Amino acid sequence: MEFKYKPDGDEIIKFMKSEAFVRGLQGPIGSGKSVACVVECLKQALQQQKSVDQKGKEGKRKFRLGVIRNTTPQLETTTVKTWLEWLPEENFGRMRWRAPFRQTLEFGDVEGEVWFLALDREEDVRKLLSFEFTMIWINEARELPLSVITAAISRVGRYPRIMDGGPTNACVIMDTNAPPDDHWWAIMSGQSPVPDWMSEEDRLTMEKPNNWEFFTQPPAVLDILDNEKKLTGYELNPNRENAKWQLGSYYTNLIQGQTREWIQNMLQNKVGRIFGGRPVYSGFVEGTHVSEVLEVAKGHEIHIGVDFGLTPAAAFLQDVRGQVRCIDELVAKDMAATEFAKNLSKKIAAEYPDYKIIMTGDPAGDQRAQTDEVTPFQIFKAAGLDIQPAYTNDPVIRVGGIQTQMNTMVDGRAGYIVSSRCKYLVDAKRGGYCYNKQGDMIDKHSIYSHVSDAEQYAVLRMGYGKKLVGRNTNAPTSIQANTKRNLFARNNISGRKPRKASEILSWGRRS
Numbered sequence: 001m002e003f004k005y006k007p008d009g010d011e012i013i014k015f016m017k018s019e020a021f022v023r024g025l026q027g028p029i030g031s032g033k034s035v036a037c038v039v040e041c042l043k044q045a046l047q048q049q050k051s052v053d054q055k056g057k058e059g060k061r062k063f064r065l066g067v068i069r070n071t072t073p074q075l076e077t078t079t080v081k082t083w084l085e086w087l088p089e090e091n092f093g094r095m096r097w098r099a100p101f102r103q104t105l106e107f108g109d110v111e112g113e114v115w116f117l118a119l120d121r122e123e124d125v126r127k128l129l130s131f132e133f134t135m136i137w138i139n140e141a142r143e144l145p146l147s148v149i150t151a152a153i154s155r156v157g158r159y160p161r162i163m164d165g166g167p168t169n170a171c172v173i174m175d176t177n178a179p180p181d182d183h184w185w186a187i188m189s190g191q192s193p194v195p196d197w198m199s200e201e202d203r204l205t206m207e208k209p210n211n212w213e214f215f216t217q218p219p220a221v222l223d224i225l226d227n228e229k230k231l232t233g234y235e236l237n238p239n240r241e242n243a244k245w246q247l248g249s250y251y252t253n254l255i256q257g258q259t260r261e262w263i264q265n266m267l268q269n270k271v272g273r274i275f276g277g278r279p280v281y282s283g284f285v286e287g288t289h290v291s292e293v294l295e296v297a298k299g300h301e302i303h304i305g306v307d308f309g310l311t312p313a314a315a316f317l318q319d320v321r322g323q324v325r326c327i328d329e330l331v332a333k334d335m336a337a338t339e340f341a342k343n344l345s346k347k348i349a350a351e352y353p354d355y356k357i358i359m360t361g362d363p364a365g366d367q368r369a370q371t372d373e374v375t376p377f378q379i380f381k382a383a384g385l386d387i388q389p390a391y392t393n394d395p396v397i398r399v400g401g402i403q404t405q406m407n408t409m410v411d412g413r414a415g416y417i418v419s420s421r422c423k424y425l426v427d428a429k430r431g432g433y434c435y436n437k438q439g440d441m442i443d444k445h446s447i448y449s450h451v452s453d454a455e456q457y458a459v460l461r462m463g464y465g466k467k468l469v470g471r472n473t474n475a476p477t478s479i480q481a482n483t484k485r486n487l488f489a490r491n492n493i494s495g496r497k498p499r500k501a502s503e504i505l506s507w508g509r510r511s
Contacts, residue, residue: 005039005086009241011217012036016043020213022153024141024174024185027217028269030250032242033175034079037137038086041065044135044169045110051164062160063105063112066128066136068152070143072099072118079139080116100127119148132158134167142179146205149174149184178269181423186271189214196343197332217241219268220251230287234263260286261430275431280399280442280452283407284429294419296327301356304348305458306387307450308365308376312340315425315455316352319462322410324402326418326425331451337376341383348385360461362453363389390457392465395442398456401465424451 007013012032015025016039025033044063051059067083069075080101089095093106105112112134119125128151136152138144149172157170179185186192188208198206208214220240224233234255236248255263264270296302296318303317312335316328330347332340348357365376380387392398408415418425424432424447432448435441443449459465 003042005035007036007039008032008244009217011215012241015215016040018213018215019169021170021211022149022172022174022209023213023215024176024189025215025217026176026178026185026189026269027241028220028267029177029254030242030246031217031220031240031269032245033217034082034139035086037139037173037175038083040173041067041114041135041137042087044171045105045112046108047168048110048134049165049168050109051160059164060111061109062134062164063110064132064134064159065112065114066131066133066152066155067114067116068128068136068138068144068148069116069118069140071120074140074143075116075118076101083114083116119144125151128152128155131155134159135170136172138172138174141174141176142183142185143176146184178265178271180273181271183271185214188212189216191216191271196330196347197335199335217269219270221255221263221267223268231260234267273427273430273432275427275434277431277434277436277443279429279431280433280435281403281406281429283403286426286430288414289406289417289429290420290426291417292420294325294327294417294421296352296355297325301358302327302352303458303461304344304357304359305390305454305456305461306344306359306361306365306380307453307457308337308362309450310334310336311447311450312337313424313447313451313454314344315422315451315458317455317458317462322415323413324405324416324459324462324464326416326422326455328419329422329425329451329454331424331447333447337379338383341380341385344380345383345385357386358461359385359387360390360457361387362457363391363393365389390460392460397465398453398460401459402456405459405464424448425455428452 007016009032011025011027015023016036025036027033045061045065048061048063051062053059067075067079069079083103084095087103089103091107093104096102096104099118101116103114103116105114115131115133117124117128119128125148128148133156135156138149138152141149152172156172157167159167176185181192182195183192184206187194187206190208194203194206218239218241219237221234222237223231224235226232236251240251251267254267259274261272262274265272265274297320300318300320303319305315305317307313310333312332314330315326316330318325318327328351330344332343335343359380361377361380377387377389402416405416406414418429420426428448428451432446433452434443434446434448436443
């Protein structure tokens with residue numbers, strides 16, 4: 001049997017030469033990652049020491065491999081297909097075509113099994129813990145949580161038995177396209193910082209162990225910029241990997257009709273997210289609305305909007321001569337209001353001690369919980385945070401306040417600008433904050449909806465919602481302020497006429 005494979009690329013070669021217990025290869029689509037992993041699995045099988053019986057007689061090279069993908073359709077249509085292109089049944093062993101798929105390896109002096117596992121159900125993950133493997137290949141690791149990787153690590157090095165010689169090179173290999181910037185791969189490989197919302201315990205799990213290695217392939221295409229550093233197109237990277245085994249038009253054809261985010265993620269190998277839903281905000285232009293050097297304006301108060309719940313978030317904004325500036329954010333996952341309030345208080349004290357803080361929260365947070373009869377507002381005030389409810393929760397006016405600023409120019413500047421350090425707010429504008437599949441309701445399950453809500457509450461407090469209400473004298477009562485509990489209303493003085501909604505909305509605006 002003749003088997004020829006020559007890796008085309010320095011990172012692929014480094015990956016295949018590595019002796020790390022866990023190693024991962026990240027690259028653009030079409031860069032040869034999966035094929036490199038298939039060949040590496042074959043190499044490990046051939047390097048397995050032969051078993052020896054009690055009389056000292058050599059036997060077969062016993063080997064058991066686990067191949068993992070996140071869903072059964074992807075496992076069958078991509079992973080198994082790639083595997084059999086290089087290790088076809090007629091040469092390497094028959095495949096059992098019922099789940100879980102299994103190929104019996106029978107070639108040369110190798111005797112082994114390849115189990116193809118999809119971990120899209122909880123019972124499948126539990127099933128993994130019953131296997132004993134020599135090694136595991138995880139295909140498209142960005143689709144799987146770190147808990148699956150941890151479970152996989154615990155199942156390698158367990159076959160063959162020690163009495164049969166034991167495993168020679170137990171390991172876990174992984175490949176993936178560029179993951180989201182808050183994914184464990186991006187953090188552990190050093191491409192992204194640890195998110196602020198992670199607890200100290202979770203942060204420890206993000207530290208790369210000494211016996212792990214990550215390899216990152218170069219981008220397949222490069223940006224073409226004009227003299228003003230504006231993007232005008234793309235060109236093939238002469239240093240891209242796997243180029244020998246591709247058509248010259250492969251990547252140029254892929255680029256057609258794709259978004260900037262897709263090209264950066266899938267072809268330029270940059271960590272980040274690809275958004276498919278219809279964005280809530282229109283007219284967002286990254287070059288106009290995102291600043292790499294946005295500094296906190298001295299002498300201007302900082303508005304902090306807060307959204308509660310188990311995915312709490314806070315957005316830090318300033319109003320500088322009519323320009324809304326988003327300067328910072330704090331986003332958490334699965335965190336109680338008490339803990340989030342402590343974290344927010346520490347951040348304010350450490351980073352903004354000399355600024356006047358005006359804090360506005362989700363008015364729904366004024367409702368008492370059924371369990372302890374304590375509201376988030378009471379929890380925040382107990383933490384020393386003076387927070388008031390927004391005057392309305394109407395999504396039309398909340399979204400419209402920011403949309404209007406995004407479409408406004410102030411003295412030749414964009415009326416809305418966000419710092420690049422606000423990863424979630426930037427991604428929200430890119431499309432993370434979007435409508436559901438039906439297109440009629442905002443997707444409230446996305447983490448981007450929470451930080452976007454927080455931003456909206458701050459903008460309402462600044463008074464920018466008046467641009468909507470002021471134009472509609474017949475606005476429904478749902479978006480009018482409740483003067484009995486309104487945080488903007490002054491004490492009612494006998495004989496004074498009720499204040500107009502437009503006046504109330506503009507009260508928070510300073511100039």
